[in-house]
Amino acid sequence: MNRVALITGVTGFIGGELARRLIKDNWSVAIVVREGSDLSSIADISAASTTYRYDGTTESLTSILDEAKPDVVFHLASLFLADHVPSQVTDLIGSNVLFGAQLLEAMVACGVRNIVSAGTSWQNFHSDSYRAVNLYAATKQAFEDILGFYVDRYALSSVVLKLFDTYGAADKRRKLITLIVDAVKNAQELGVSPGEQVIDISHIDDVVEHFLRAGEFSIARELPKSHVFFVSGERFTVKELVKAIESAADTKASIVYGARPYREREVMYLPAVDGKTPPWDSLVSKISLRQGVQALLNS
Amino acid sequence: MNRVALITGVTGFIGGELARRLIKDNWSVAIVVREGSDLSSIADISAASTTYRYDGTTESLTSILDEAKPDVVFHLASLFLADHVPSQVTDLIGSNVLFGAQLLEAMVACGVRNIVSAGTSWQNFHSDSYRAVNLYAATKQAFEDILGFYVDRYALSSVVLKLFDTYGAADKRRKLITLIVDAVKNAQELGVSPGEQVIDISHIDDVVEHFLRAGEFSIARELPKSHVFFVSGERFTVKELVKAIESAADTKASIVYGARPYREREVMYLPAVDGKTPPWDSLVSKISLRQGVQALLNS
Numbered sequence: 001m002n003r004v005a006l007i008t009g010v011t012g013f014i015g016g017e018l019a020r021r022l023i024k025d026n027w028s029v030a031i032v033v034r035e036g037s038d039l040s041s042i043a044d045i046s047a048a049s050t051t052y053r054y055d056g057t058t059e060s061l062t063s064i065l066d067e068a069k070p071d072v073v074f075h076l077a078s079l080f081l082a083d084h085v086p087s088q089v090t091d092l093i094g095s096n097v098l099f100g101a102q103l104l105e106a107m108v109a110c111g112v113r114n115i116v117s118a119g120t121s122w123q124n125f126h127s128d129s130y131r132a133v134n135l136y137a138a139t140k141q142a143f144e145d146i147l148g149f150y151v152d153r154y155a156l157s158s159v160v161l162k163l164f165d166t167y168g169a170a171d172k173r174r175k176l177i178t179l180i181v182d183a184v185k186n187a188q189e190l191g192v193s194p195g196e197q198v199i200d201i202s203h204i205d206d207v208v209e210h211f212l213r214a215g216e217f218s219i220a221r222e223l224p225k226s227h228v229f230f231v232s233g234e235r236f237t238v239k240e241l242v243k244a245i246e247s248a249a250d251t252k253a254s255i256v257y258g259a260r261p262y263r264e265r266e267v268m269y270l271p272a273v274d275g276k277t278p279p280w281d282s283l284v285s286k287i288s289l290r291q292g293v294q295a296l297l298n299s
Numbered sequence: 300m301n302r303v304a305l306i307t308g309v310t311g312f313i314g315g316e317l318a319r320r321l322i323k324d325n326w327s328v329a330i331v332v333r334e335g336s337d338l339s340s341i342a343d344i345s346a347a348s349t350t351y352r353y354d355g356t357t358e359s360l361t362s363i364l365d366e367a368k369p370d371v372v373f374h375l376a377s378l379f380l381a382d383h384v385p386s387q388v389t390d391l392i393g394s395n396v397l398f399g400a401q402l403l404e405a406m407v408a409c410g411v412r413n414i415v416s417a418g419t420s421w422q423n424f425h426s427d428s429y430r431a432v433n434l435y436a437a438t439k440q441a442f443e444d445i446l447g448f449y450v451d452r453y454a455l456s457s458v459v460l461k462l463f464d465t466y467g468a469a470d471k472r473r474k475l476i477t478l479i480v481d482a483v484k485n486a487q488e489l490g491v492s493p494g495e496q497v498i499d500i501s502h503i504d505d506v507v508e509h510f511l512r513a514g515e516f517s518i519a520r521e522l523p524k525s526h527v528f529f530v531s532g533e534r535f536t537v538k539e540l541v542k543a544i545e546s547a548a549d550t551k552a553s554i555v556y557g558a559r560p561y562r563e564r565e566v567m568y569l570p571a572v573d574g575k576t577p578p579w580d581s582l583v584s585k586i587s588l589r590q591g592v593q594a595l596l597n598s
Contacts, residue, residue: 014573057384058385058386058389062385072341085409086358089400089401089404090399092400093396093397095394097397098389098392098393098397101392102389105388106385107384129449131451132448132451134445134452135445138445138449140445141441142442142445145437146438148429148430148431148437149436152430153433240591258389
């Protein structure tokens with residue numbers, strides 16, 4: 001019997017890549033998408049998995065979990081907004097708190113015990129304890145609070161992986177590393193901030209590996225518990241990142257530092273992760289930025 | 300110029316009594332109620348305040364705050380459920396997380412800086428740090444973490460008062476103290492749990508006084524900060540509580556201990572409050588259980 005995974009957020013970068021990996025590894029995969037979600041970008045995934053539509057109610061999730069009976073739920077769905085405007089508050093709470101709470105309730109109703117979800121390092125703005133960079137990160141913390149209750153009350157087994165920056169060929173987000181690689185590739189000028197902020201970057205294949213191992217960890221757990229781990233890769237200042245990309249590409253980039261100001265609440269330095277990485281951390285062979293960037297340049 | 304308070308949750312016990320006190324003290328009071336809320340039980344309050352209807356959107360709250368321009372928001376609205384069933388998850392998140400987040404967003408949009416809200420000791424189930432007794436308490440913690448972001452990001456001034464048990468003549472909830480007083484009053488038998496659990500009980504007039512002082516504290520704040528204080532009254536085991544009520548009433552109660560089992564996740568002992576009570580705590584002259592019960596018996 002293959003293991004069964006239920007995944008939310010497959011239309012996103014990490015959820016999609018995780019689904020592809022699970023399918024490749026012969027897991028039986030169920031995906032949950034909103035009614036009306038456009039699945040054209042994940043046709044390969046939906047063809048190789050069972051697709052369920054969520055109608056906004058707890059009851060629809062209960063029916064889904066009851067049918068799918070997953071060994072583990074990978075909860076990757078979230079609404080990401082670096083900044084929000086007032087009209088987005090309802091959607092942020094709906095996607096990042098309500099949907100997760102409904103999912104947990106459905107798990108309890110169906111006897112599904114194991115969940116792996118994605119947190120963000122932005123829950124630790126210049127702090128080793130909770131301090132949110134933005135409302136997105138605050139909603140992630142709010143979900144973690146609710147998750148903590150479900151784990152404790154209903155003996156669930158949970159792993160939250162708190163992510164820093166991630167990158168990879170399938171990433172359609174316009175993140176800084178992509179912009180820099182594109183600038184190198186196309187020999188174009190790129191205006192950036194003064195570039196002294198530190199980022200922590202992991203290749204998507206490593207992140208997916210962490211989710212897989214977290215799933216196994218969650219399934220194998222002896223005691224119900226809420227585990228929270230940081231997934232940490234390599235750390236650079238933005239200026240160092242540019243140099244590393246130039247070195248990997250063997251090309252000089254045309255970067256104009258200070259062309260943009262730092263963002264409001266720019267993350268300048270990162271929380272320490274010592275003792276907060278997963279127990280399997282050393283088993284994940286990290287893809288170096290050099291390798292990852294060369295793969296991006298060739299893609 | 301009178302101070303202006305905006306209150307949510309006036310149809311509840313504490314919100315209603317706070318509104319009456321503020322009106323009595325010549326505050327200018329604005330109340331926010333849901334569309335369709337029945338205000339017949341608070342006709343005295345709505346007659347002496349400005350009533351605004353919330354339609355579920357952030358925008359409606361922004362319009363309300365923009366017109367009311369309160370010096371302080373007293374956020375007492377919440378959906379209380381000791382236990383929940385799956386169909387109530389959406390309402391719990393909606394009332395206790397989403398509505399509060401929308402309120403904070405509206406405050407920021409309108410330049411309203413001060414908020415006092417109600418937390419619960421049930422966020423500390425047999426623990427000095429966060430551990431929720433029930434989903435209700437978990438949603439309170441989720442709101443507190445979202446509040447923490449707004450305070451930090453937008454320089455709000457916030458006080459959360461974490462409440463234990465409260466009682467008073469206007470209380471329509473069927474709480475244990477009311478049931479015991481009624482049993483004494485009507486010379487009826489009452490079956491209860493084995494009765495060894497500890498409760499911490501405050502008279503509503505004291506709780507209202509704490510909210511008023513928290514409002515002034517919030518307005519007078521020098522630095523934006525998120526303050527969290529416990530409101531603690533007298534502590535008794537249930538058995539001791541019965542004895543104290545019998546003594547105040549000068550009548551023997553007919554209580555059958557062990558007639559009911561303890562609840563699932565019964566709170567048997569309480570978090571320590573040393574150093575976590577408000578700085579004005581000693582200024583609130585606590586109404587003793589004896590006085591409070593005698594007032595109840597005479598009401």
